[in-house]
Amino acid sequence: MAGGGIVSTSPPGAKNYEGNLTFRIFITCIIAAFGGLIFGYDLGISGGVTSMDPFLKKFFPKVYEKENNLKPSDNQYCKFDSQTLTLFTSSLYLAALVVSVLASTVTRLFGRRITMISGGLLFLAGAALNGFAEHVWMLIVGRILLGFGIGCANQSVPIYVSEVAPYKYRGALNMMFQLAITIGIFVANVLNNVFAKMENGEGWRYSLGFAAVPAIMIIIGAIFLQDSPSSLIERGFGEKAKEELIKIRGTTDIDQEFEDLVAASESSKAVKHPWASLLKRQYRPQLTFALAIPFFQQLTGMNVIVFYAPILFKTIGIRAKD
Numbered sequence: 001m002a003g004g005g006i007v008s009t010s011p012p013g014a015k016n017y018e019g020n021l022t023f024r025i026f027i028t029c030i031i032a033a034f035g036g037l038i039f040g041y042d043l044g045i046s047g048g049v050t051s052m053d054p055f056l057k058k059f060f061p062k063v064y065e066k067e068n069n070l071k072p073s074d075n076q077y078c079k080f081d082s083q084t085l086t087l088f089t090s091s092l093y094l095a096a097l098v099v100s101v102l103a104s105t106v107t108r109l110f111g112r113r114i115t116m117i118s119g120g121l122l123f124l125a126g127a128a129l130n131g132f133a134e135h136v137w138m139l140i141v142g143r144i145l146l147g148f149g150i151g152c153a154n155q156s157v158p159i160y161v162s163e164v165a166p167y168k169y170r171g172a173l174n175m176m177f178q179l180a181i182t183i184g185i186f187v188a189n190v191l192n193n194v195f196a197k198m199e200n201g202e203g204w205r206y207s208l209g210f211a212a213v214p215a216i217m218i219i220i221g222a223i224f225l226q227d228s229p230s231s232l233i234e235r236g237f238g239e240k241a242k243e244e245l246i247k248i249r250g251t252t253d254i255d256q257e258f259e260d261l262v263a264a265s266e267s268s269k270a271v272k273h274p275w276a277s278l279l280k281r282q283y284r285p286q287l288t289f290a291l292a293i294p295f296f297q298q299l300t301g302m303n304v305i306v307f308y309a310p311i312l313f314k315t316i317g318i319r320a321k322d
């Protein structure tokens, strides 16, 4: 394709539905971007914050003392070995794991939009509690709330984007979510670096509280969005789904796509044992890839770097202030 842009290819025999990249789709992508941004931000922020001296002094004085009493000739291994400090990082993921199971049911029964709004509100509460924290419990509860938010957003945003994206651009728009995660990680590290230099020692509050900005954007965005046509059909709002499909596609020529969505919803409702179906021989390739790709992606160990890079740098003597 000359001139670049998003390349759309259709597999042989695929249907060509009408519809282009409309303003609504653009807004959807922005919401998706904020969903990914906040996830990435929360992934990337904890490492830098736990390496800020004023933060350690206030909440983890023993770690701070140990860190400062070590001579360069001493063994540097495990100077950050506090279970509570690591809980500050990991509580978010444990909470997200639990909630993502519940969030999938909420997303199916009540729609993607409600799950997105709930995610945004939980993010906001978590960011506020962390930003104003005075005690360790406020940090941990704040991270748990952020984890609940991630569980909701990660369930609903990618599904929502896939469902509203014109089929030609589905892959390209959906990977924006992952792209936004990595941008969020980058932004978190840049801001940590800036806030770590604050003279009043309160930089960690800004680092943690800043997560409120994308949270507010998600809430506002999701309030103005309509649910996806697939979700509306699944929940029995066929007429509303049709109206929404016309709006997001920017054309009234949506009958073929609408009928296919209804047919897809009916056949999915007809599946009696969805979990057992997953194990059927015919779905082995999909199941294998769905498990293997994230498994190997995580096995690269990228998250050790994402979570602990600032601490690793600090351990070898490189600080944000340097």
Ligand SMILES: OC[C@H]1O[C@](O)(CO)[C@@H](O)[C@@H]1O
Residues within 6 Å of the ligand: 043, 178, 181, 182, 297, 302, 303, 306
């Ligand atoms: O790629 C960066 C980030 O994206 C994730 O894989 C989630 O999709 C994280 O585990 C990782 O930190």
